Amino acid sequence: MGLPVSQILLVTGFLLILIGFWGIFAHRNILRIVIGFSLIDTGIHIVMVATGYVTGGTAPIIDAALEKAHAAANAVDPVPSALVVTAIVIGFSVTAIMLSFAIRLYDAKKTLDIDAFTESKW
Amino acid sequence: MKRSFAILAVIMFGVIFFGLITGYIERQTISPLAEYYLTQVPRELGAPNVVTGILITYRGFDTLGEVAVLFMVAASVGVLLKSKTGQDAPSAGGREPSELVRTGAEVILPLIFLFGAYVIMNGHLSAGGGFQGGAVVASGVMLLMLASPASQLHHGFLSVTESLAGVIYVSIGVLGIVFAGGFLDSHILPLGKFGTFLSAGAIPLVSALLGIKVGAELSVVIDRFRS
Numbered sequence: 001m002g003l004p005v006s007q008i009l010l011v012t013g014f015l016l017i018l019i020g021f022w023g024i025f026a027h028r029n030i031l032r033i034v035i036g037f038s039l040i041d042t043g044i045h046i047v048m049v050a051t052g053y054v055t056g057g058t059a060p061i062i063d064a065a066l067e068k069a070h071a072a073a074n075a076v077d078p079v080p081s082a083l084v085v086t087a088i089v090i091g092f093s094v095t096a097i098m099l100s101f102a103i104r105l106y107d108a109k110k111t112l113d114i115d116a117f118t119e120s121k122w
Numbered sequence: 123m124k125r126s127f128a129i130l131a132v133i134m135f136g137v138i139f140f141g142l143i144t145g146y147i148e149r150q151t152i153s154p155l156a157e158y159y160l161t162q163v164p165r166e167l168g169a170p171n172v173v174t175g176i177l178i179t180y181r182g183f184d185t186l187g188e189v190a191v192l193f194m195v196a197a198s199v200g201v202l203l204k205s206k207t208g209q210d211a212p213s214a215g216g217r218e219p220s221e222l223v224r225t226g227a228e229v230i231l232p233l234i235f236l237f238g239a240y241v242i243m244n245g246h247l248s249a250g251g252g253f254q255g256g257a258v259v260a261s262g263v264m265l266l267m268l269a270s271p272a273s274q275l276h277h278g279f280l281s282v283t284e285s286l287a288g289v290i291y292v293s294i295g296v297l298g299i300v301f302a303g304g305f306l307d308s309h310i311l312p313l314g315k316f317g318t319f320l321s322a323g324a325i326p327l328v329s330a331l332l333g334i335k336v337g338a339e340l341s342v343v344i345d346r347f348r349s
Contacts, residue, residue: 006148014139021135025128054149060172061248062164075172077149077156082176085253089188089336093195096343100202103347 009050016043030102030112034095041091045084052080168313169246169322177251178328182295182306189288189335196339199346219269227269234262242333246322252332259333260340267348275345284338287331294324294331 016039023036057076102112109116152160163175177185242255266273298307311323320326 004148006146007143010143010146014143018132018136018139022128022132025131026125051149054152057152059249060160062170062172063248075152075160077152078159078172078176079153079156081173082181085173085177085251086184086188089192089253092340093191096195096199097202099347100199104202 004055006050006053009046009053013043013046013050016040016046019043028114030105030114033114034098034102037098038091038095041087041094045087045091048080048084048087052077164316167309167322167325168316169325170316171246171248171251174245174251174325174329175322178245178325178332179306182328185332186291186295186306189291189332192336192339193284193288196342196346199343203346219271224269227265231262231266231269234265235259238262238333238337242330243326245329246325252329253336255329255333256336256340259337260344263337263341264344267344271348275341277342277345280338280342284335284342287335287338291328291331291335294328298324 020036020039020041020043023039024033027033027036054076056074058074060075060078060081105117106112159176159180160172163169163172163180167175167179169175238255238259240255241250241258242252245251245255263275294310295306297310299305302309306328309323311327313321313323
């Protein structure tokens with residue numbers, strides 16, 4: 001049987017989150033920091049979907065593989081999936097706003113190095 | 123020095139996550155809420171896809187808010203990137219797209235748009251829905267921009283389309299108050315035969331409106347980054 005499905009998903013998601021944290025902490029380029037945020041986002045989505053998995057469950061869509069009468073017994077939890085659809089859209093929005101701020105910052109200083117932006121440091 | 127702090131922080135997060143992973147026990151049963159959704163969505167809404175039923179009817183207000191967030195993002199990206207549109211021509215410098223990209227786009231672009239429309243309209247029957255299909259359509263628009271950088275999106279048409287879709291979406295919600303159980307209730311249209319294309323009340327209609335709106339908004343956001 002090997003590893004349980006949710007375990008594999010959790011490991012993948014948390015690894016992506018760690019890579020994203022590394023991208024934010026260790027790099028000084030704003031674009032790399034934005035990429036780190038996106039990786040954390042994706043990792044959290046995978047972790048959320050993993051928590052909805054029920055052993056042996058199938059997708060919550062009623063068809064030949066899942067009868068209406070047994071839906072509650074054989075399907076995975078649909079609530080995390082519905083939440084993640086929302087979260088993906090919000091993640092896209094945040095990334096778009098961050099990238100447009102990066103463009104404006106580049107216009108102001110002609111560099112994307114975050115150490116050049118010292119005005120808001122205290 | 124900074125780097126060692128970064129390594130330390132990542133390692134500490136790693137320890138926390140390792141504890142979470144090893145302590146996690148895979149669920150054997152679903153929660154009562156999920157059980158309610160899994161039995162009520164096919165029975166009451168007539169939609170085979172439970173996730174779409176949750177998104178469009180039970181959490182319809184949430185979805186409306188999400189569309190509002192997307193609208194605000196399109197607007198604020200426009201504000202943030204606006205002031206430099208005057209000075210530079212769209213294709214100043216840069217390489218021409220290769221023949222591979224141009225020819226490939228001609229072949230594959232209609233298929234991408236068709237697939238997007240299919241995903242939008244089959245959201246209540248199978249995996250898919252307005253958001254997913256809209257994203258597929260927007261990715262097609264992105265390919266179009268890569269293949270022919272000179273092409274212009276008609277912003278006026280797109281904003282009229284998405285505003286119209288939004289107005290109709292809210293009107294359907296208000297009709298739900300008048301004719302059915304509440305705001306965005308999908309029972310204003312007959313449920314139809316379970317599993318057929320025209321079924322599940324207003325869900326396919328709302329899904330199509332969402333797809334149009336999301337596709338138009340994402341295309342505008344992508345287009346703003348081009349200049």
